[in-house]
Amino acid sequence: MKRFLFFIxxxxxxxxRPAAAADSPQAHHAMAKDPLPCGExxxxxxxVAAPYFTKDGTLYLAFAAGGKVLVALSSxxxxxxxxxxxxxxxxxxIDAGADSRPSIVVDARDRIILAWSVLKDxxxxxxxxxSRSTDGGSSFSPPRPLTGDPASQRFPTLVLDRSxxxxxxxxxxxxxxxxxDAALAYAWSExxxxxxxxxxxxxxxxxxxxxxxxxxxxxxxxxxxxxxxxGGTTRDHALMxxxxxxxxxxxPGPIRRVAEDEWRIDACPHHGPDxxxxxxxxxxxxxxxxxxARQGLQYAHSSDGGQSFSAPRSIGNPERQAGRxxxxxxxxxxxxxxxxxxxxxxxxLVMVSGDGGTTWSEPRTVGHTAEASDRPLLAAGGxxxxxxxxxxxxxxxxxxxxxxx
Amino acid sequence: xRFLLALALLLAAxxxxxxxxxxxxxxxxxxxxxxxxxxxxxxHFWGLSCGPCLSELPRWAQFARDYPSLGLALVAADPVPExxxxxxxxLAKAGLGEVESYAFADEFxxxxxxEADPKWRGELPYTLLIAGDGTTTMISGIAxxxxxxxxxxxxxxxx
Numbered sequence: 001m002k003r004f005l006f007f008i009x010x011x012x013x014x015x016x017r018p019a020a021a022a023d024s025p026q027a028h029h030a031m032a033k034d035p036l037p038c039g040e041x042x043x044x045x046x047x048v049a050a051p052y053f054t055k056d057g058t059l060y061l062a063f064a065a066g067g068k069v070l071v072a073l074s075s076x077x078x079x080x081x082x083x084x085x086x087x088x089x090x091x092x093x094i095d096a097g098a099d100s101r102p103s104i105v106v107d108a109r110d111r112i113i114l115a116w117s118v119l120k121d122x123x124x125x126x127x128x129x130x131s132r133s134t135d136g137g138s139s140f141s142p143p144r145p146l147t148g149d150p151a152s153q154r155f156p157t158l159v160l161d162r163s164x165x166x167x168x169x170x171x172x173x174x175x176x177x178x179x180x181d182a183a184l185a186y187a188w189s190e191x192x193x194x195x196x197x198x199x200x201x202x203x204x205x206x207x208x209x210x211x212x213x214x215x216x217x218x219x220x221x222x223x224x225x226x227x228x229x230x231g232g233t234t235r236d237h238a239l240m241x242x243x244x245x246x247x248x249x250x251x252p253g254p255i256r257r258v259a260e261d262e263w264r265i266d267a268c269p270h271h272g273p274d275x276x277x278x279x280x281x282x283x284x285x286x287x288x289x290x291x292x293a294r295q296g297l298q299y300a301h302s303s304d305g306g307q308s309f310s311a312p313r314s315i316g317n318p319e320r321q322a323g324r325x326x327x328x329x330x331x332x333x334x335x336x337x338x339x340x341x342x343x344x345x346x347x348x349l350v351m352v353s354g355d356g357g358t359t360w361s362e363p364r365t366v367g368h369t370a371e372a373s374d375r376p377l378l379a380a381g382g383x384x385x386x387x388x389x390x391x392x393x394x395x396x397x398x399x400x401x402x403x404x405x
Numbered sequence: 406x407r408f409l410l411a412l413a414l415l416l417a418a419x420x421x422x423x424x425x426x427x428x429x430x431x432x433x434x435x436x437x438x439x440x441x442x443x444x445x446x447x448x449h450f451w452g453l454s455c456g457p458c459l460s461e462l463p464r465w466a467q468f469a470r471d472y473p474s475l476g477l478a479l480v481a482a483d484p485v486p487e488x489x490x491x492x493x494x495x496l497a498k499a500g501l502g503e504v505e506s507y508a509f510a511d512e513f514x515x516x517x518x519x520e521a522d523p524k525w526r527g528e529l530p531y532t533l534l535i536a537g538d539g540t541t542t543m544i545s546g547i548a549x550x551x552x553x554x555x556x557x558x559x560x561x562x563x564x
Contacts, residue, residue: 047485047512097454097485122491124454208456267528267546268455270484290526290545321515321526341515343523372513392512 041066041086048101048374049390051398054110057382059398060137062104062114063390067091069102069116071137077386078398087131087140093119095126095154098324098375099211099272105160110136113166113193115146115156124209125152128170132193146187147199149174153185155272157214159222166193167222169214171206181229182208184240184252186222202240202252205229211272217281220245223306225258225275225285233264237273237287239306259300259312261291271323278329281305282356286315286325286336297322297338301357316340316349316363328378330385335401336360337378337387345369348376348389350401366399367391424502425489428510429480434520437478437507438535445560446476447553448521448533452483453495455529461547466500468550472557481508482518482529536560 038045046065053059059074061081068091070084087102088094095117096102102116112133117126129143146156151174159167165188172185184202189195205228206212212226221242228238237258243251263269273287283302289295296318300309316322320340328335334353339346347368351360367376369391376389378401385401437448449465451458469477479501481492486509496502509517518525522543525531532544534556542556 099484122453122495123456123459209454265528265546266457267530268452268457269526269528270454271527288526290528321519321523323526341519343516343519346515372511372515 039066041068041070041084043070043072043081043084043396046070046390046396048096048098049388049396050101050104051377051379051386051388052104052106053379053381054106055108057384059379059381060104060106060112061388061396062087062102063396064094064096064102064116067094069094069114069131071104071112071114071133071140073137074398077382077384077400078388078396081396082137085133085137085140087114088116088129088143095119095124097270099209099270100155101374103156103158105158105166107160107164107166107192109192111192112137112140113158113160113189114140115158115168115170117154117156117170124154125173126154128153128156130156130168130193130196141194144195146170146196147172147185149199151176152182152208154208155211157212157224159214159216161216161222162219164192165190165220166196167214167216168196169212169222169224171208171212171226172199172201173208175201175203176208179203179205180232181205184212184224184226186224202255204238204240204255205232207235207269209268209270213273213275215275215277217241217277217283217305223275223277223283225273225287227269227272227287228255228257230257233266234291235263235265235267235269236261236289236291237285239275239283239285239302241306256306256308258285258287258309259289259298260293261289261298261312262293263289263291265290274325274327276327276329276334278334278356279332280356282329283309284327284329284334284336284357285309286327286338288323288325297325299325299336299357301334303356310357315351320347322349324375326376326378326387328380328385330380335378335385337366337376337401339373339376346373346391348387348399350378350387352402366401367394367397369393424506425493426479426481426496426506426508428489429482429507429517430511431513431516431520433507434517438539441476441535442539443537444476445537445557446478446535448478448480448535449548450480450482450521450529450531450533452481452529453487453491454483454485457547458530459495461530462496462499462501464548464550465504468553469501469504475557475561478505478507481506482514482531483509484514484527486510486512486514534560
């Protein structure tokens with residue numbers, strides 16, 4: 001019961017900005033000075049990369065480099081990539097870091113839809129944009145704001161519904177002045193990313209500097225997990241699933257607490273969770289905490305639609321800073337990847353469960369690097385499971401995890 | 406004494422303008438610690454990407470005014486290294502334009518953090534209280550002013 005006292009659910013309808021105001025959404029952003037050593041809009045200079053596989057095994061890679069969002073394709077599992085095409089016409093301060101990257105989905109008709117945010121001031125307030133390609137990535141529509149509010153929007157995350165509709169969710173500070181914390185905001189596109197409908201707000205207390213994660217729990221029913229602020233100070237994880245859209249399309253479901261880690265801290269952890277929903281409907285969540293109840297990287301699963309979760313399981317070596325989880329449920333198995341760092345070298349590790357997350361294989365090192373690196377991300381394509389990892393020294397790699405999912 | 410010297414140099418370098426943060430790179434932490442060895446030293450990590458940090462900055466400005474002879478340095482430790490000009494402007498606005506200041510200047514931020522404290526997982530703000538003998542106390546999150554004052558009181562030999 002207690003957890004319900006922390007929340008007041010309010011739903012607001014906010015209509016999109018008039019088209020005239022969205023003509024050149026980035027024209028007012030000053031040219032960004034890129035603090036990275038390499039500032040060209042090419043993959044070699046990228047700081048983050050997001051993979052998306054279509055059913056035929058084509059890799060669509062979205063990345064941020066040289067102040068632009070770009071997309072490149074590969075039909076041979078990353079060995080060769082097409083020359084990147086810029087989604088954003090003008091350089092801008094793309095919000096791109098370990099916890100922040102462009103989000104990409106590709107629908108059944110190969111239409112590519114992207115969302116990202118652009119930092120607009122000295123306090124990391126940002127504006128979320130979207131764009132799409134209907135010609136297989138040769139060209140992209142002019143970026144348009146996801147929503148029509150001047151308050152900060154970060155971590156836009158897209159999920160493709162089975163109907164072809166596209167769900168977008170992001171952290172949004174339009175109610176922060178009145179409410180104190182950021183909220184979740186979401187919108188649906190019913191026209192394959194040509195436009196997004198009205199923005200709705202899930203009133204919660206979202207930690208504003210951590211990535212959120214979303215996955216499809218059922219037809220028309222996305223689930224979202226994020227670092228929430230419980231009771232004003234406790235930065236533990238929450239999960240919310242949208243109910244049956246036929247019954248009530250506009251109302252979010254109840255917010256559940258994934259685990260009572262009790263991380264009471266007035267700080268930005270810069271470390272968000274990941275979520276995957278398996279074909280049997282089970283939820284799989286991984287997250288980082290430094291709570292009084294437990295510390296380090298954690299994993300839990302739910303077999304009742306996110307109402308209750310298994311006891312958190314500690315993942316990786318805490319002495320090697322295990323963190324930055326990625327989860328993938330495919331073909332009856334669950335993969336969990338993460339990153340460790342020993343002071344000199346970063347390693348990307350993977351383990352797999354064949355019984356819905358109850359028991360796991362030994363962790364296996366899939367890659368390592370001695371320079372800066374992105375968060376390693378699991379992706380399944382063409383009947384294979386890969387770890388997509390961008391590292392400064394080695395470049396972009398799609399590392400095979402196992403031959404068969 | 407050191408503060409006055411630094412201030413004089415700053416004023417000489419640029420007519421009352423706030424100084425741009427110096428690059429914080431691999432090895433910078435060890436060099437800073439060495440330079441401040443033998444005296445209490447506070448190293449405060451913050452970032453433009455961190456709301457709680459920005460709300461706490463005025464408190465650090467007050468702290469710097471209250472203890473002008475205490476070794477204090479600020480390090481902007483954003484997950485993606487930020488433009489020094491933006492950091493400089495933010496610090497100047499918060500009244501911290503004359504405090505010794507650094508900014509992460511290496512995208513391998515895990516390594517920079519590890520060198521400062523292997524236990525630090527990247528949350529901001531993060532503060533290291535380093536006694537004259539090198540004994541280090543860490544504060545994760547916004548620092549309780551009373552705790553800071555108590556630490557200074559117990560480590561300052563001559564104010």
